[in-house]
Amino acid sequence: MKPGTRLKSAACDTEVMVIRAAEGQIECGGAPMAETKPADPAPLAADFSAGTLMGKRYIDADGKYELLCVKPGKGSLGVDGQALVVKDAKPLPASD
Template identity: 75%
Template structure:
């Protein structure tokens, strides 16, 4: 997988764009994400049902993976079963 790839969830309506990617399986709602739109959308696993927010970037603890949410959904993002966190915004410099 390379940066710029758009992935779709099989468990909800979530769609993400890959910004940075390492080795591992990107999942949403507990199900693997793919480039093709799934024929039938399932339901997110109870452990991964926190939801995604449009326009937010999601990263893993090591900073290996970074995903941009382009369409929100009910499932939460993970890599190999480890949940991703919302990336904190950088503070703007003070202007006096």
């Protein structure tokens, strides 16, 4: 998967843009994400139902994956069953 690819959730309205990715299956709401939305929605997994926030970047613990949420939804993001977390903003330098 290359940077700039837009993925859509099969379980909710979430859409993300790939910033950085390795080999693995990107998921939302417990269902695999794809470039096209399926006709029949997948069920939302209970352990991946925390939701996504517009404009936030989501990363994995190893830093191999980074996704930018461009449309929020009810499902939360994961890779191969491991949940992604919101990336912290870089602190601004002090202006003394």
